[in-house]
Amino acid sequence: MLPADTPTLRAFALIEHLVNAGDAISLADLARDVDMPKASLHRMLASLEAGGLVIRAPGQKNAYAVGPRLARLGVSVMMHAGTRRQRHAILERLVSDLGETCNLTMLHDTEVVYLDRVEAAWPLRLDLKPGSRVPAYCSASGKLLLAQLPREERTALVRTMALTRHTPNTISDPELLEAELDRTAHKGVAIDNEEYVAGIVCIAAPIAAAGGTCVAAVAVHAPVSRMPLSKLLDSVPRLQEAARKLSKTF
Numbered sequence: 001m002l003p004a005d006t007p008t009l010r011a012f013a014l015i016e017h018l019v020n021a022g023d024a025i026s027l028a029d030l031a032r033d034v035d036m037p038k039a040s041l042h043r044m045l046a047s048l049e050a051g052g053l054v055i056r057a058p059g060q061k062n063a064y065a066v067g068p069r070l071a072r073l074g075v076s077v078m079m080h081a082g083t084r085r086q087r088h089a090i091l092e093r094l095v096s097d098l099g100e101t102c103n104l105t106m107l108h109d110t111e112v113v114y115l116d117r118v119e120a121a122w123p124l125r126l127d128l129k130p131g132s133r134v135p136a137y138c139s140a141s142g143k144l145l146l147a148q149l150p151r152e153e154r155t156a157l158v159r160t161m162a163l164t165r166h167t168p169n170t171i172s173d174p175e176l177l178e179a180e181l182d183r184t185a186h187k188g189v190a191i192d193n194e195e196y197v198a199g200i201v202c203i204a205a206p207i208a209a210a211g212g213t214c215v216a217a218v219a220v221h222a223p224v225s226r227m228p229l230s231k232l233l234d235s236v237p238r239l240q241e242a243a244r245k246l247s248k249t250f
Contacts, residue, residue, distance in 0.1 A: 024057030
């Protein structure tokens with residue numbers, strides 16, 4: 001960890017360490033890794049916990065993880081990042097090419113968060129503005145992002161979800177959902193075959209950061225009356241091209 005000369009920078013360095021850990025980290029490991037007196041570390045963790053920035057990991061003694069307030073802040077930063085205009089322009093071009101609504105999403109817990117969205121010029125549309133959330137298990141972007149997770153983490157997450165049936169096509173069985181996620185990981189493209197909203201189909205492609213890790217998804221959706229799923233799948237190459245361009249903004 002880089003040295004920090006002020007309490008504010010030390011707190012930020014501690015938060016950064018927790019975020020980079022990717023999972024809960026024990027107090028003993030924090031004390032080993034962070035160049036800070038134990039008494040100061042305890043006080044700082046207590047303050048961050050009181051502010052909702054970190055939490056005690058459920059089921060683990062003296063382990064800490066990213067808190068809900070910090071997670072919300074991370075999503076807000078992504079929504080209002082300096083590259084937002086560049087991303088929006090890529091989505092606008094994609095909508096112009098495909099003639100259907102496109103969006104940019106990230107996974108947050110068991111939901112998909114819309115970072116940006118460009119509507120097609122059709123009267124029939126879904127009103128899902130940036131910041132909107134939909135269940136991950138029954139959306140194309142959500143299934144794609146879940147499929148990219150390590151298997152153990154993915155399975156644990158699926159088991160926490162209430163798999164409510166939104167339409168007759170919603171996958172509401174955990175084992176069937178796991179099988180669907182395996183297929184999605186193999187294909188590298190996800191589909192929503194009227195699983196969240198009856199009459200709406202969607203496909204999504206992964207957006208990878210510089211290290212190759214999937215960090216977001218780009219998707220296109222349309223009413224099945226105008227664009228059957230078989231026809232929408234013809235858009236996969238163009239969607240993947242947009243994903244490659246978007247990856248440069250992360």
